[in-house]
Amino acid sequence: MKHFSNRYIFIFSAVMVVIVATLLSLAATLLQPAQEKNLEIEKKRSMLESIRVTATRDNTEELYDKYITGSFVLNSIGEPVEGIDAFRVVLKNEQKKPLEEQVLPVFRATPHDGEKLIIIPVEGKGLWGPIYGYISLRSDLNTIYGVNFDHKGETPGLGAEINTSGFENMFWDKTLFEDGKFVSVKVIKGGADPDNVHGVDAISGGTITSKGLEKMLRDCLVKYNDYLLKNKI
Amino acid sequence: MSNLEKEPVFSEKTLKLLTDPLGKNNPITVQVLGICSALAVTVKLKPALVMALSVTIVVAVSNVVIAALRKYIPDRIRIIVQLVVIATMVILVDQFLKAFVFDVSKQLSVFVGLIITNCIIMGRLEAFAMANKPWPSFLDGVGNGAGYGIILVIVSFFRELLGSGTIYGFPVMEKLGLFKTGYENNGMVILPPMALIFVGLIIWFQRSRDKSLIEK
Numbered sequence: 001m002k003h004f005s006n007r008y009i010f011i012f013s014a015v016m017v018v019i020v021a022t023l024l025s026l027a028a029t030l031l032q033p034a035q036e037k038n039l040e041i042e043k044k045r046s047m048l049e050s051i052r053v054t055a056t057r058d059n060t061e062e063l064y065d066k067y068i069t070g071s072f073v074l075n076s077i078g079e080p081v082e083g084i085d086a087f088r089v090v091l092k093n094e095q096k097k098p099l100e101e102q103v104l105p106v107f108r109a110t111p112h113d114g115e116k117l118i119i120i121p122v123e124g125k126g127l128w129g130p131i132y133g134y135i136s137l138r139s140d141l142n143t144i145y146g147v148n149f150d151h152k153g154e155t156p157g158l159g160a161e162i163n164t165s166g167f168e169n170m171f172w173d174k175t176l177f178e179d180g181k182f183v184s185v186k187v188i189k190g191g192a193d194p195d196n197v198h199g200v201d202a203i204s205g206g207t208i209t210s211k212g213l214e215k216m217l218r219d220c221l222v223k224y225n226d227y228l229l230k231n232k233i
Numbered sequence: 234m235s236n237l238e239k240e241p242v243f244s245e246k247t248l249k250l251l252t253d254p255l256g257k258n259n260p261i262t263v264q265v266l267g268i269c270s271a272l273a274v275t276v277k278l279k280p281a282l283v284m285a286l287s288v289t290i291v292v293a294v295s296n297v298v299i300a301a302l303r304k305y306i307p308d309r310i311r312i313i314v315q316l317v318v319i320a321t322m323v324i325l326v327d328q329f330l331k332a333f334v335f336d337v338s339k340q341l342s343v344f345v346g347l348i349i350t351n352c353i354i355m356g357r358l359e360a361f362a363m364a365n366k367p368w369p370s371f372l373d374g375v376g377n378g379a380g381y382g383i384i385l386v387i388v389s390f391f392r393e394l395l396g397s398g399t400i401y402g403f404p405v406m407e408k409l410g411l412f413k414t415g416y417e418n419n420g421m422v423i424l425p426p427m428a429l430i431f432v433g434l435i436i437w438f439q440r441s442r443d444k445s446l447i448e449k
Contacts, residue, residue: 008307009307009309009310012305012307013313016317023321023325024324024325027325027328027329028328031331031332034332034333037333038335042335042339057336058246139309140393155273155276157397157423203419204420204423205424216344
């Protein structure tokens with residue numbers, strides 16, 4: 001191995017760092033619009049999946065315009081707030097504010113069968129990072145029509161199972177209220193009784209993700225309590 | 234390495250670079266590198282395949298870059314340089330996946346970042362690319378990536394079959410009607426330690442076939 005002077009080593013490292021930094025920031029800047037577009041499509045697709053509509057990347061925009069009929073924003077006591085676009089609300093930032101200042105986005109949807117649904121976004125913590133999703137409720141504002149969950153970095157085959165249809169479909173027709181009281185849906189280790197309208201099976205090997213998901217549902221949906229109770233049939 | 238220049242592109246010697254890591258010099262079972270990721274990604278066949286492919290690409294390209302620069306890299310900071318090259322490669326791959334094949338990028342999720350810490354890549358850069366020309370380094374990278382992949386696929390095949398009763402998501406055990414006879418999936422196979430046991434079994438099998446691999 002040749003001997004290199006200290007001066008050479010310093011220059012070598014400096015040049016290397018500059019090249020690498022330029023390369024990376026160039027890639028990040030150039031690819032950003034495409035990446036953001038992807039995230040927006042992904043968000044729309046998740047919403048569609050929560051109302052049991054399967055979309056591909058190509059027809060997401062079209063189906064979104066067809067089935068998602070509107071949106072509005074509520075405050076924590078269930079009153080509408082004007083002038084905020086529900087699609088642009090970042091749930092993570094809202095959750096950092098005190099409850100009174102938070103805004104709660106709601107989307108309206110009408111799938112094939114013509115039933116009027118609402119979609120509520122949820123976000124919480126899994127084992128390794130954030131987990132999030134959309135819950136659609138039937139017009140009684142109590143029965144779950146469908147759900148879609150996703151995650152940033154849960155372990156594939158374990159916690160990541162929350163975004164498989166096998167797990168998501170268990171939520172269909174579960175209910176959030178019992179005698180006018182909010183009870184949410186629980187994730188039950190060892191399997192839920194099929195007759196239990198407030199429980200689904202936990203994921204084996206994904207206990208912390210399952211528990212995080214249960215907490216996410218409870219914490220996010222309880223904020224809509226007033227709105228759901230006032231407007232239910 | 235001057236004798237290499239006269240050799241054809243795929244001589245016996247260069248081909249050995251490709252085939253050796255598949256068996257006799259396998260990165261996982263013989264060099265015992267990259268075990269950590271082998272535990273994490275082998276619960277199901279699909280992530281294992283994607284991981285194998287990504288590692289192969291990253292190790293091959295990093296090998297070429299380091300081999301091309303090998304005469305200019307100061308010895309004292311070579312590990313830092315190697316890490317910078319690997320990390321840059323991985324971040325670039327991640328950015329491109331996010332922009333153009335979003336679905337694949339979701340599929341890979343944390344693994345893209347994990348590639349940086351895969352010892353096989355560092356190991357090959359340090360042991361091979363620092364002393365060889367770009368072309369043999371490229372072959373060495375592809376060979377080692379494939380050798381890593383083959384073990385991942387074997388382990389994940391058995392873990393998915395025994396743990397979840399499926400192969401590549403296809404419900405084999407259910408189709409065979411085994412559940413009706415009282416068969417149950419083995420939940421223990423899903424847990425990470427079982428991956429080590431499977432890797433151990435492969436090592437045992439390989440060494441009992443090829444005695445030259447047994448350490449004195």
